[in-house]
Amino acid sequence: MPRQPIPIPHRVESLSVLDANGNLDRELEPEISEDDLRRLYKYLVSARMLDERCFKMQRQGRIGTYAPTRGQEAASLGIAYVLTPDDWMVPSFRESAAMLWRGWSMERMFLYWGGHELGTTPPEGVNDTPIAVPVASQCSYGPGIAWGLKLRRQGRICAAFVGDGGTSEGDFHEGMNFAGVYQLPYIQVVQNNHWAISLPRYKQTASPTIAQKAIAYGFDAIQVDGNDLLAVIVAMREAAEKARTGGGPTLIEAVTYRLGVHTTADDPKKYRDEKEVEEWLPRDPIPRFRKYLHTKGVLNDQQDQAILDEIKAELDAATKSYEEYKVDPLGFFHHMYSEMTPELIAQKAELEAYLSGHEPAQDKTERYSRVL
C-alpha cells in the first residue's frame, strides 16, 4: 500500500463538568469532600481578593508592576489541589491561586510584586520554584525537575505552567520533546487565556487547539474548560495518576480568559474589543463554582459571608506586615553567586561604609570607568 493513513496512538479530548451557569454533569462530578470544596472556594476567592488588592496597591505606588490573575483562578488552583506537598510545582506569573494553596503567604506575594528577594523564596517545605517572568523559561527546568523525580523513583510528579503565548517559544518545544522522549512524570499546563499581551490566540498558532501539540511529542493531551474548577481537577487527577505510575507526561490546555489588563503597564482597550470581555464575564470561574456549592448544599449565604470576612482580615494583616517589612539594603549582594565576586565584595563594603556614615573618599570615576 503506497499511501495510507498513519495511526496516531494519542488522543486529544475536551472536558467540562459544569456548564456556564454552574450546572453539573452528574456523570463527570469528581469526588471531593465537603470540607475540601469549601476550602477550594476560599482559595478561589482569596486569589481574587488578593488580585484586587494588588491592583489597587500598584496604582497607589505601594507595589511595582503587577500581572493580574482575574478570571484564571480555577485553571491553576485545580492543578495545585491534586499535587501532593512532595510533588513539585513550577509556576509562571498568573498562578497566585495555586501558590496560595501550596503555602505561599499573601505577604510573600506582596513582597514578590514589591520587588523583595524574599518574594522569590519558596516558604520552608514548599516544593515550588519562584514566579517566572521570562516567558516559557519554566518549560525547560520543569522537565528537568521531573527527570530528577523519575530517577529517584518515589512516584513524585512535577506540573509546570505556561501561557498560550509561551507555546511559541523554543523552550516550550524543547521541554515537551524532552518530556516525551524520557517519558517524564510531567504535566505541562497551558493557561490559554486567549491573549499574549496584544497578540490574540488565533495569531499565536495555526493549530485549532494547543492541546494537539502534545501528539507531535508522543503523549496525550486534554483541552479542559479552565474556568470550571471541577473539570480542571478531573483532568489533573487523570494526568497525575498516569505520571505517578510511569505512564509519562500529559499536556493540559486550560481554556480560560484574561479578564483584566496584561499588566498594570498595559491598556487593552487599544487592541481588544470590550465586547469580548463582556462575553467571557458570565463564564467567570468563581460564580460558577459558588452556584455549584449552593445547589449541592455545601455553602450557604452565612458561610459564604464568613469566608469573605476571614479573607478580608487575612489580607489586611498581610498588607500590614508587608508594609512593615524591614528591607536589608545589603541583602541583594547575596543572591547572585554562591561566592561573591571581588567587584561585589568591594561594592558591598562601599555600601556598608555609606550606610554607616563613613563613606571612604575614593575616586569613583576612575574605579567605575574600568568596569564600564
Ligand SMILES: Cc1ncc(C[n+]2csc(CCOP(=O)(O)OP(=O)(O)O)c2C)c(N)n1
Ligand atoms: C522571553 C520573554 N520574552 C518576552 C517577554 C515579555 N512578555 C511578558 S508576558 C508576555 C506575553 C506572554 O503571553 P502568554 O504566554 O500568553 O501569557 P499571559 O501573559 O497571557 O499569561 C511577553 C511577550 C518576557 N517576559 N519574556
Ligand SMILES: [Mg+2]
Ligand atoms: Mg496568554
